[in-house]
Amino acid sequence: MTSRKTQAKRREFIKLTAAGTVGAAAIAACAPTAAPTAAPAKPAEAPKPTEAPKAAVPEPTKPAAAAPAPAPTAASAKPAATSAPAAAAAQPSGLKAIPRNRTLKVVHGGTESKHKDCDIWNPYVTGGTHQAQQGILFEPLAFYSVFIDKEILWLASGYEYSSDMKQLTIKTRPGITWTDGAPFSAEDVAYTLTTLKELGPKVKWGIDVQQVVESATATDANTVVVKFKTPNPRFFDLLTYKNDIGVYIVPKHVFSGQDWTSFKNYDPAKGWPVSTGPWKVAFSAPEQKIIDRKDSWWADKAGLAKLPRVERIINIPFVSDQPTAQALISNEVDFSYGLQPSTFPTIFAQNPKVITWTGQKPPYGNVDWWPISLWLNNTKAPFDDPEMRWAVSYYMDRQTLVEVGWAGASSISKFPFPTYPALNPYVESIKDLLQKYPTDLYDPKKGDEIMTKKGYKKDNAGMWVDSKGARIKVEVMGSGSSGTALGPVVGELLKRAGFDAAYSQPPDASTRFANGEYQAMISGHGGSIRDPYNTLRLYQSVSATVTGGLVNNAKFKNADYDKIVDEIAMTPMTDKAKLTELFRKAMEIWLPNLPDVQLTEFHHRIPMNTTYWKNWPTAENPYCVPASWLLTYAIWLWTIDPTQ
Missing domain, CATH: 3.90.76.10 (Dipeptide-binding Protein; Domain 1)
Structure with missing residues (x-):
């Protein structure tokens, strides 16, 4: 639950914001969920093990009585809706009956409440993705x-x-x-x-x-x-x-012989898609995707994994937080796409069998590989100067970003790496560098010292101006849930520091960011999971080893850094001693230059319902990440057990 201290800090921040410049979006994103107006309803009872379902997707007009779930927050990237996660859809003819307690109902994917990709089962085709249930059909090496x-x-x-x-x-x-x-x-x-x-x-x-x-x-x-x-x-x-x-x-x-860019790999008459995994596509339509388990599987016979107890997966399109919360409360679904922090307290109050990676406590999810930062274009003044980037870093009150932007359900990011077990030893090895270059320090006085050193003065309105009296205009862009949650707060912190800053989410923000046509951008990034290389490579300007494909959104350039990262690329992942040595050399360049300003970690806040299924991946049982759209989805599918 959101602590009183966090709520008080959010209220104080909003109160002190002149003319409400944080905006309704940030206030809504941070607002605690209202308490239910009625006593929590008893969740729908599970059917007996021998009872077959009457429909493949629950009838949305007949949920169990319950107090209203919270309205979707402004931080949600999805549109508001009052309907159930999917339109009513009877079980398609020809499918065998599977009991509810052997059926996994997942809310994920979809565009405008429909699976518009329902005929695509090739992750390589244009418009295809492993995130749309395809990943479990193509087993990996x-x-x-x-x-x-x-x-x-x-x-x-x-x-x-x-x-x-x-x-x-x-x-x-x-x-x-x-x-x-x-x-x-x-x-x-x-x-x-x-x-x-x-x-x-x-x-x-x-x-x-x-x-x-x-x-x-x-x-x-x-x-x-x-x-x-x-x-x-x-x-x-x-x-x-x-x-x-x-x-x-x-x-x-x-x-073979197909055009991979257009071949959809879906023809039920031919048995496509084929798979080495324990799953087969039984039905696929805009309203629902149904994947049934096979009766046998090579991995079960080889003793690598047991045949999944899930006998049917029903994938319903995501609409928004509100109908998804209602479906979780009434036990109509077992698992969902990530929800906003303010949605969870009401769900827990009305269905205590719903859990997250962190149980029923913030941050309600696991750390993703997507640390969020404020990217400053290293080629455009004034942020082509590393000291100016450090000034911005000192003005960032990251605890306020966590408590106001994420309603207390997040954590501060100090490095461009997620806090994963394989990466933590590398980060630990440069703790002394962090003391010298404190990327998480909020110290406006240090920021002011840098600005004054650079020749800026404050005008009568408290805004920094150059020698000609011109203010420093900063266009901060963002997109998605992280932009909506953090953008208004970052904009306000910059204004308080004396920058003429404005936050917006233009429709072409991501394109401008990728093309380097931006000044400041709030965004996360993937990269390292097992060792530092994949993240360090994001800041290379050129590579003598790897041609093309470099994604340097910061536009950071340093020849010595490039050479070190190339040497890391040539070092086996098992040679941790050499990698640690090279990592330190790279960070000795990266830290004083600070290509992007670190803000917060990103969390997958995923609800998991224990009414029908148990042994979900959690912080106490972290056998894999819980996101069904990631490529380790198959692991928890063969690991979860029925509750009855």
């Missing part, structure tokens, strides 16, 4: 679970690099078949990599493979030899499923 720092070999039984790191040999498991009975083999892996190399930027992961792979060859049914253009000790990591990263291995006998 390996998984990596971030919170337990564990690699789990899957379709691959092993792999080995040559001593010069220019060749990777992958062994695949024998005895695996696709849904249609065709054998899975090394040919599927070699075909996937070869086609990605040919297609390059036309498809996801194409350019990543094209840049480094010379050839990929199946030397026998269970051996793939990948040769690289230059040493590449990290390529198997690219092939490993974690968060949103991982190459999808496709069936050669289905994809």
Whole structure:
């Protein structure tokens, strides 16, 4: 629950904001949920184990009586709605009856309350994505679970690099078949990599493979030899499923001869899509996607994982917080897309069986790999000067950002890395540098000292002006939930510091950010999960090792930094001593330059209903991240157990 201290700080911040400049959006995003106006209703009772459901999707006009769920906050990126998460849809004809207590109902995905991608089951096609249930059909060579720092070999039984790191040999498991009975083999892996190399930027992961792979060859049914253009000790990591990263291995006998950019891979008459996993698409329409479990699975026979107890997944499109909360309260759904912090107290009050990663306590979710920062364009004055970027950092009251922007349900970010077990030792190794360069310090006096040193003075209105009397105008942009939650607060903090700042969310904000046509932008970023390289690479201006594909949104340039990161790229992930040494050298450059100002961590605030299912991933049982749209979704599908 939101603490009284946090509520008081939010009220005080808003009160002190001249003319309400934080705006209604931030106030709504931070406002505590109103207490229910009636006694909490008893959640709907679970049916008996032998009772088959009467409909594949619950009838939205007949929820259990309950006090109204909270209205969606302004921080939600979705439109408000008063309907249930999906329109009423009877079970399609021809499907076998599955009891409710063997059915997993998930609210996720959709555009304008519909699965407009319901005929797309190819993650490589234009408009395709693993986040739309496709990820569980294309099993990986390996998984990596971030919170337990564990690699789990899957379709691959092993792999080995040559001593010069220019060749990777992958062994695949024998005895695996696709849904249609065709054998899975090394040919599927070699075909996937070869086609990605040919297609390059036309498809996801194409350019990543094209840049480094010379050839990929199946030397026998269970051996793939990948040769690289230059040493590449990290390529198997690219092939490993974690968060949103991982190459999808496709069936050669289905994809060969198809145009990957247009082939949708959906033809029920042909049994498409095929899969090596325990799942098959039973029905797919704008109102719902239904995925049924197969009766057997190679991983169960091999002793790697048990056959999932979930026998049917029903994926209902997300509409907004309000109808989703109602469905959770009445036990109509088991799992949902992330909700806003202010939504959870009412859900917990009316259905105590709903939990999150952190139980029923803030931040109501797990740390994502998406730390949020205030990006300042390093090529545009005045923020082309590192000292000016530090001045902005000193003006950022990050605790206020947490308590006002995220209603207390977040945490401060000190580095551009998530606080994951594999990364924490690297961060610990430079604690002394953090003392010298305190990226989380709120100290307006230090900011003022820098501004004065740079020749700025304050006018009669308390705004910084240059020698010509011109104020420093700062256009702060943002997008999505992090922009809506933090943007107005960041804008107000900059105004209080003396900048002529304004926050907005223009429709082209993301495009302008990607093209470098911005001054200040609130955004998170992916990157490192297992070691520092993928995040450090985000700040490279050029690379002598990796051609193209660099995403340097800060437009930071430092030749020495570039060389160090290239050396990290050539260092095996297992050589932690050398990586730690190089990481320190890189951060000795990064910290004083401060390419972007660190703000808060980002959390996936996901509700999980224990009425029908237990053993969900949580902070106390962190076997994988809980997000169903990430590539480790399959792990918790085979791990959760029915409650009856």
